[in-house]
Amino acid sequence: MTRIEEKLFQNRYRVDTGRAHIEIADADICAVDCQEKPCTFCCPAGCYAEDNGGRVTLITDGCLECGTCRVICGEHRNVRWEYPRGGYGILFKFG
Amino acid sequence: MSEHFDAIVVGAGPAGNTAAYTMAKAGLKVLQIERGEYSGSKNVQGAILYSDALERIIPDFREDAPLERHVIEQRMWVLDDESYVGGTYRSADFSKPPYNRYTIIRSQFDRWFSQKVRAAGALVVCETTVLDLHMDGNQVVGVRTDRENGSVYADIVVLADGVNSLLARKAGFHGELKPRDVALAVKEIHFLPEQTIEERFNVKGTEGVVIEMAGKITQGMVGTGFLYTNKESVTIGVGCLLSDFKSRGIAPYALLEQMKAHPAIKPLLAGGEMKEYTAHLIPEGGYNAIPPIYGDGWLMVGDAGMFVNAVHREGSNLAMTTGRVAAETVIALKAQGKPMIARNLAAYRKALDESFVMKDLKKYKDIPDIMDKHRQFFTAYPRLVSEAAHTMLTVDGIDKKTKERAIRKKFTLARSAFGLFADAFRLWRAFE
Numbered sequence: 001m002t003r004i005e006e007k008l009f010q011n012r013y014r015v016d017t018g019r020a021h022i023e024i025a026d027a028d029i030c031a032v033d034c035q036e037k038p039c040t041f042c043c044p045a046g047c048y049a050e051d052n053g054g055r056v057t058l059i060t061d062g063c064l065e066c067g068t069c070r071v072i073c074g075e076h077r078n079v080r081w082e083y084p085r086g087g088y089g090i091l092f093k094f095g
Numbered sequence: 096m097s098e099h100f101d102a103i104v105v106g107a108g109p110a111g112n113t114a115a116y117t118m119a120k121a122g123l124k125v126l127q128i129e130r131g132e133y134s135g136s137k138n139v140q141g142a143i144l145y146s147d148a149l150e151r152i153i154p155d156f157r158e159d160a161p162l163e164r165h166v167i168e169q170r171m172w173v174l175d176d177e178s179y180v181g182g183t184y185r186s187a188d189f190s191k192p193p194y195n196r197y198t199i200i201r202s203q204f205d206r207w208f209s210q211k212v213r214a215a216g217a218l219v220v221c222e223t224t225v226l227d228l229h230m231d232g233n234q235v236v237g238v239r240t241d242r243e244n245g246s247v248y249a250d251i252v253v254l255a256d257g258v259n260s261l262l263a264r265k266a267g268f269h270g271e272l273k274p275r276d277v278a279l280a281v282k283e284i285h286f287l288p289e290q291t292i293e294e295r296f297n298v299k300g301t302e303g304v305v306i307e308m309a310g311k312i313t314q315g316m317v318g319t320g321f322l323y324t325n326k327e328s329v330t331i332g333v334g335c336l337l338s339d340f341k342s343r344g345i346a347p348y349a350l351l352e353q354m355k356a357h358p359a360i361k362p363l364l365a366g367g368e369m370k371e372y373t374a375h376l377i378p379e380g381g382y383n384a385i386p387p388i389y390g391d392g393w394l395m396v397g398d399a400g401m402f403v404n405a406v407h408r409e410g411s412n413l414a415m416t417t418g419r420v421a422a423e424t425v426i427a428l429k430a431q432g433k434p435m436i437a438r439n440l441a442a443y444r445k446a447l448d449e450s451f452v453m454k455d456l457k458k459y460k461d462i463p464d465i466m467d468k469h470r471q472f473f474t475a476y477p478r479l480v481s482e483a484a485h486t487m488l489t490v491d492g493i494d495k496k497t498k499e500r501a502i503r504k505k506f507t508l509a510r511s512a513f514g515l516f517a518d519a520f521r522l523w524r525a526f527e
Contacts, residue, residue, distance in 0.1 A: 044374035087222030095201035
């Protein structure tokens with residue numbers, strides 16, 4: 001099976017280094033209050049991962065800007081979600 | 096950027112482009128703001144373009160729009176693990192111009208559309224993200240962008256910022272999307288030589304084929320898959336309700352991989368080179384999920400307003416139509432010298448109610464709920480239909496009457512006679 005990294009490798013991005021457009025508001029909520037952690041399997045770019053300690057890490061470089069993580073975090077509302085600055089983020093070649 | 100405009104349009108998808116184009120053409124002073132590098136660079140769709148909605152604003156679009164193939168054949172497949180049962184409609188009539196629908200590549204098509212918007216006289220500013228709306232009491236009076244001194248003002252702001260509709264949410268015009276009101280779709284584009292596509296899909300010239308799929312490929316989730324032929328590529332994708340992805344714990348890219356490996360699909364992609372992987376939310380909540388779409392100083396168009404007919408896979412035409420009707424509302428108010436307040440802008444909603452947009456959405460208003468509550472349409476039925484076809488088409492010395500009895504028994508075992516009747520009734524009611 002193709003790994004998600006290989007898929008994302010085909011895409012074009014202009015990463016806004018040091019300025020993540022999405023942030024986890026409170027890491028403790030993910031670690032303690034959220035059992036399912038749907039962001040770790042629903043994100044189509046695999047941006048979210050759970051580490052050994054049950055904490056959720058987020059790397060937005062491969063983000064496709066779909067909004068999934070924000071919508072599925074409905075109960076906890078723990079995702080601070082903005083679009084990247086103008087001109088940054090995913091640049092679809094075909095869309 | 097401290098000028099005052101007649102209208103600001105946020106976003107440059109089909110809804111925003113249509114609104115900006117229509118207003119600019121009528122002589123309004125229009126500013127369109129797009130966060131992408133160019134119009135189209137943030138936009139994702141299957142994509143099918145329905146000619147009608149575009150024709151109404153740019154009648155001669157066929158002369159220079161980047162169109163891929165005109166669709167002459169539509170296949171509907173219901174897939175099981177190893178098989179599919181399907182129907183095909185192909186007509187030479189679809190090859191007589193003017194063509195009714197085309198496959199398109201959105202980044203190219205939107206870029207072309209944007210040129211028309213500029214030519215009509217609108218000021219199009221790219222690489223600029225709108226952060227929030229400027230309010231004067233309840234009245235939207237402008238937008239704040241991420242540019243330096245980036246506030247701009249207008250009599251009306253048209254929100255064409257897509258399914259996530261962040262601006263209206265921040266302003267409190269509506270709440271967060273519900274996972275069951277949106278489908279998450281993932282898609283890849285695979286490049287193949289033109290000749291290979293022609294041979295593989297039995298088409299010539301700019302003829303193209305569309306395959307819509309349901310069944311096992313969504314692994315019991317409410318959703319569909321698709322495969323569209325472009326000139327030198329095919330796009331393949333699958334979308335399911337986000338609430339289903341969440342409750343089932345299925346990764347969307349894994350679902351797509353599994354679908355691509357299906358024995359009926361794999362040969363269609365063989366030898367292709369994957370060049371882009373995309374994801375997008377599709378508003379599928381239907382009529383009941385439509386938020387307020389107008390207010391003091393603002394109108395909402397396209398995906399932001401949930402204008403997608405999920406049953407017929409129509410979205411971009413609803414986007415263009417809502418964009419046009421919104422623009423016409425603004426133009427009329429402007430001509431009458433009336434202020435852009437909710438009471439006057441209600442004409443937008445009224446015009447949509449009388450158009451195919453709301454009529455169609457209203458007609459299918461119960462479908463999302465039925466599909467969500469009655470999973471058999473995505474689980475038991477595809478399997479039963481496939482087994483029935485397999486039984487009838489296997490020549491093994493068993494008489495057809497016995498085979499029919501066996502099939503009927505399988506159906507009633509799976510759903511009971513009452514269940515079958517109830518399902519038929521549900522569908523009839525919902526589609527009536």
